Amino acid sequence: MVAQVxxxxxxxxxxxxxxxxxxKRIADPIQVTAFGTSELGAARQQAYTVVRFLDREGKRKxxxxxxxxxxxxxxxxxxxLADRGYLWPPTQALxxxxxxxxxxxxxxxxIRVTPVPGWHDKSYVLPGQSYTPEGPDRKHFQLxxxxxxxxxxxxxxxxxxxxxxxxxxxxIHSTRARLAVASVFAAPNxxxxxxxxxxxxxxxxxxxxxxxxxxxxASASGLNSNEGPATWDASLAGLExxxxxxxxxxxxxDDTSSLSQPELAKLVTFRLAGNRPKxxxxxxxxxxxxxxxxxxxIPLSTSEEPIWQQMIKSGRGRVRGEELRMINVRACVSDKDxxxxxxxxDASVGSTLEERLKFVERHxxxxxxxxxxxxxxxxxxxxxxxxxxxxxxxxxxxx
Numbered sequence: 269m270v271a272q273v274x275x276x277x278x279x280x281x282x283x284x285x286x287x288x289x290x291x292k293r294i295a296d297p298i299q300v301t302a303f304g305t306s307e308l309g310a311a312r313q314q315a316y317t318v319v320r321f322l323d324r325e326g327k328r329k330x331x332x333x334x335x336x337x338x339x340x341x342x343x344x345x346x347x348x349l350a351d352r353g354y355l356w357p358p359t360q361a362l363x364x365x366x367x368x369x370x371x372x373x374x375x376x377x378x379i380r381v382t383p384v385p386g387w388h389d390k391s392y393v394l395p396g397q398s399y400t401p402e403g404p405d406r407k408h409f410q411l412x413x414x415x416x417x418x419x420x421x422x423x424x425x426x427x428x429x430x431x432x433x434x435x436x437x438x439x440i441h442s443t444r445a446r447l448a449v450a451s452v453f454a455a456p457n458x459x460x461x462x463x464x465x466x467x468x469x470x471x472x473x474x475x476x477x478x479x480x481x482x483x484x485x486a487s488a489s490g491l492n493s494n495e496g497p498a499t500w501d502a503s504l505a506g507l508e509x510x511x512x513x514x515x516x517x518x519x520x521x522d523d524t525s526s527l528s529q530p531e532l533a534k535l536v537t538f539r540l541a542g543n544r545p546k547x548x549x550x551x552x553x554x555x556x557x558x559x560x561x562x563x564x565x566i567p568l569s570t571s572e573e574p575i576w577q578q579m580i581k582s583g584r585g586r587v588r589g590e591e592l593r594m595i596n597v598r599a600c601v602s603d604k605d606x607x608x609x610x611x612x613x614d615a616s617v618g619s620t621l622e623e624r625l626k627f628v629e630r631h632x633x634x635x636x637x638x639x640x641x642x643x644x645x646x647x648x649x650x651x652x653x654x655x656x657x658x659x660x661x662x663x664x665x666x667x
Contacts, residue, residue, distance in 0.1 A: 490640025
């Protein structure tokens with residue numbers, strides 16, 4: 269049989285007790301640490317098991333898996349943890365012994381599990397931490413992987429002080445950059461105020477600083493990657509998955525030029541503004557374990573021409589409601605034909621095109637090194653303020 273044995277920090281299910289009482293290690297340490305329940309009101313109610321283990325390099329890892337995997341789908345559990353670096357024993361019999369032992373553990377800890385970030389009741393959930401009226405919390409809510417959700421990185425690097433000093437101050441010199449960053453702090457309030465998703469597209473010539481606006485906003489949320497913002501060139505299902513993975517946040521999209529047909533911009537905008545995935549049959553959602561949550565997002569993108577200009581030029585007329593759902597913002601507003609229109613921009617950013625390009629390049633690099641702390645600091649204060657929602661609603665009446 270396989271025994272539960274305490275070994276330092278870990279309670280392992282990887283020790284086999286042979287005849288005569290001798291103990292033999294058959295795999296690296298692995299344990300069940302908590303049970304989880306799915307979000308209340310979810311289309312498919314599920315139970316989850318939190319498994320912690322050591323990978324091949326001796327690093328501690330955690331995986332949240334449907335509890336059914338430990339009973340009816342052990343092969344999927346073996347594959348999943350193997351992909352994460354867990355070294356299973358070589359024979360199926362020994363693997364089954366470990367899984368059977370894990371399946372009967374009854375940990376005292378209970379958590380709530382969700383595949384999407386954003387608001388859940390009065391708490392705002394992000395990877396690694398949720399923000400509640402009682403303060404930041406790392407234990408009660410957990411995000412789990414779902415193949416139909418393109419979860420944002422929500423990275424954390426640098427400090428809030430550094431972000432203010434280098435990114436925040438750089439945005440002082442551009443009304444467009446300030447608008448982009450402000451959208452990050454507005455996005456979590458769309459749901460409480462019952463406002464539909466909408467976005468901004470910054471249009472202007474190349475090297476005018478448009479992408480700097482998007483990257484500055486993404487740095488506040490921790491969404492900048494080495495590859496830069498994602499483009500619009502994706503299937504509608506892919507964009508829906510991205511919206512779910514950035515739920516109640518901003519979505520960096522960058523360049524619309526990747527769209528093969530201008531009409532797709534209208535369709536994409538309409539779908540994002542609809543706040544939820546395309547309706548599917550209930551049995552299909554259940555059978556394919558699809559996520560059936562809504563979203564409230566503020567996408568930010570860039571283009572050389574105004575986003576709706578091609579459709580208007582082609583004789584298709586006005587695009588009407590889409591112009592309000594994805595608002596085009598002219599990026600080149602300074603006398604240097606770029607985004608830096610602040611009073612002291614020449615002194616702080618540069619008085620020549622070369623100086624301004626270097627300023628943008630330098631600060632775009634910083635947006636990747638310093639990110640994620642600004643929005644988390646805001647959420648901690650926002651969730652702890654029990655008057656915030658009433659204050660926002662009162663202000664909305666006068667705007």
